[in-house]
Amino acid sequence: MEPDIASLAAMIADPSRAKMLTALLSGKALTATELALEADITAQTASNHLAKLLEKELLVVRKQGRHKYFQLAGEHIARLLENLMVLNHNITSIKTGPNDPSLKVSRVCYDHMAGEIAVALYAALLKQEIIIDKVDHCTLSPAGERFFITLGADFTTIKATTRPVCRPCLDWSERRSHLAGTLGQWILNDALHKGWAERDLVTRAIHFSPRGKRAFFNCYAIV
Amino acid sequence: MEPDIASLAAMIADPSRAKMLTALLSGKALTATELALEADITAQTASNHLAKLLEKELLVVRKQGRHKYFQLAGEHIARLLENLMVLNHNITSIKTGPNDPSLKVSRVCYDHMAGEIAVALYAALLKQEIIIDKVDHCTLSPAGERFFITLGADFTTIKATTRPVCRPCLDWSERRSHLAGTLGQWILNDALHKGWAERDLVTRAIHFSPRGKRAFFNCYAIV
DNA sequence: CCGATGCTTCGATGAGCAACGAAGTATACT
DNA sequence: AGTATACTTCGTTGCTCATCGAAGCATCGG
Known part of the structure; x- marks a missing residue:
């Protein structure tokens, strides 16, 4: 059955x-x-x-x-939950996004970034053809890989798992894609490590410092 | 919140x-x-x-x-349900696949084919580079589009909707991808239309006639 | 050791809700 | 019109399960 x-x-x-x-x-x-x-x-x-x-x-x-x-x-459970959020969000609420404004700007989604900034990042990566988007998926371009290597990314570890490197993840507040996968994970960790942003101690929010935000936007050419 | x-x-x-x-x-x-x-x-x-x-x-x-x-x-609901099936399947059952053998071989998944044959089809399309697979997504190659046009596919209608043309859909019985999207829909309709297979009147099963199965396997070079 | 902290087990309570019988409304067939 | 069919509304019943108090087990810190 x-x-x-x-x-x-x-x-x-x-x-x-x-x-x-x-x-x-x-x-x-x-x-x-x-x-x-x-x-x-x-x-x-x-x-x-x-x-x-x-x-x-x-x-x-x-x-x-x-x-x-x-x-x-695992990530599969996280994806299921985010899926449910997207669906339910589309259905029930007129007002878009979370009430907590800092969650709306930037938050953690399992192990990568979500929210306005993450969506803007995704758009910027697309525009520079660092990642290639195909409706509901994406890949890292060779130029993109070189770009991340200059940032200090270690692709032997990024590619080590069975998880995809790039994966679009639908953002339930923005209703647009942001970047998941091991590369999405790396970007979040890197931003935290460089002190550009800090995780909120209680909520899922990510707080960028003014300098950190400028550095982040500059690094990825986010407009 | x-x-x-x-x-x-x-x-x-x-x-x-x-x-x-x-x-x-x-x-x-x-x-x-x-x-x-x-x-x-x-x-x-x-x-x-x-x-x-x-x-x-x-x-x-x-x-x-x-x-x-x-x-x-809509398809989003169907996807959610199939997602739940995949997860639950991986979790609870040792025995893989549905008990009903005909469901295991071939069945409908919303508007496209699922089951053993559909998974074999996906593999065959990949091998011939009709579709290009990237872990969790796929695209139709130019050669692939020409191939389907020779089969009589009308891409003005296939590409008319906002739905993706190709989308991998995880098969809960096989735990491997089969083809969803408007192209997956077209393939099912085409097979039914050509009389290669018939839909079961009560279950989700798809019954191939012996001749139909040969024709289908031959058409898509399924091994 | 002994008290404090973190987690679990047990039993009782209660609320939510799926289920159905009975009766009501709407549409179709003749 | 008159009966059958499709679906809905209402009120009742009964079961499942979340919840918590009380008590129990495990681990840490002194």
């Missing part, structure tokens, strides 16, 4: 679990109590939910002393 | 609704009673579910006399 999509969807259908999952979209590993706080429930119920999410393999866990660090089981 | 993915997921989380939705993955428009039968529930409860699915815009409806024909609201 057809596979059982209901039980998987049910994992996301509970509001508390949904809150936990979206919190984990930050890519950070969070402890059980942090997730309980995030979802506004007690530790007991959170424990219950987390057990279910583990059983269905939406999450993985790493035990460290008396803490348990939970993470999304 | 973050968008509300829970309520959308809840639509799919109910087993009866999930059955209806998977039935509609056939791409066919089904009436309320047909869907009630499919989900093994009475007409009243089905009516209830369908109202919810309409409200959340997972379905669209066309009224025709005393019948109401329901369809998926």
Whole structure:
């Protein structure tokens, strides 16, 4: 028979679990109590939910002393969640984008950047033909690879995984593509590493310093 | 705040609704009673579910006399459902593929082909460089377009929509890509039109005649 | 060791909601 | 018109499951 999509969807259908999952979209590993706080429930119920999410393999866990660090089981789960956001966003809301303005400008999407700046970056990379776009996918051009090497990117590690290097990821606030994949990951890490931006300690927001933003825009020729 | 993915997921989380939705993955428009039968529930409860699915815009409806024909609201919904299938499939079952052997061989996925044959077709198109694959996307090569024109394809209509012409769609039984998009749609319609295959009247299965299968394999050089 | 912290198990409570029977509305067939 | 068919509305029932309090286990810090 057809596979059982209901039980998987049910994992996301509970509001508390949904809150936990979206919190984990930050890519950070969070402890059980942090997730309980995030979802506004007690530790007991959170424990219950987390057990279910583990059983269905939406999450993985790493035990460290008396803490348990939970993470999304992989990019595929993150993609599913973002997919749901895009669909639901298109459906329910007139007002576009998140209410929190800093989330709208720049935020983390699993392990890469999303939001206005990320969408502008994607457009800039396209314009310079660093990446080549084909409706719903993209590739890195040879010139693009050279460009990133001059920035200090190490393509032996970027290409080491089975994950694609470039992947367009639909931005639920902008409804346009931004860059995911290992290269998207590298760009975020690089910007953080160079001190151009910092991750918010509680939300998914990414805060650029004024200088950092100028440097970032200059580096990638974002207009 | 973050968008509300829970309520959308809840639509799919109910087993009866999930059955209806998977039935509609056939791409066919089904009436309320047909869907009630499919989900093994009475007409009243089905009516209830369908109202919810309409409200959340997972379905669209066309009224025709005393019948109401329901369809998926678009390819985006179909993709979401197939995504869920892939994930759930990878997670829960050891045995790969559907139990029904004819579904495993060939079935409809919204408006294109899926299953063993469709996966073999995708591989054959790749090998002949009719389509160019890049991990998670693909494009039609110029030679490929000429090839399909000799088969009688009309690219003015194929390219008329905003939908991509080629799109890889992960096959939940084979765990490999098959071809979606308007070209995937054309291939299915063409095969049906030429009498190589017929759609099952009740399930999503596609039945190739022995001659039809030979002709299909020969046409696309499937090995 | 002992208290504090993080997480889990158990049992009870309660709310949400899927399900259906019964009755109502709309359309079609003759 | 009159009956059958398709779908909807209403009210009731009953089950599932999220929630939390209480108590338990594990780990850390002194």
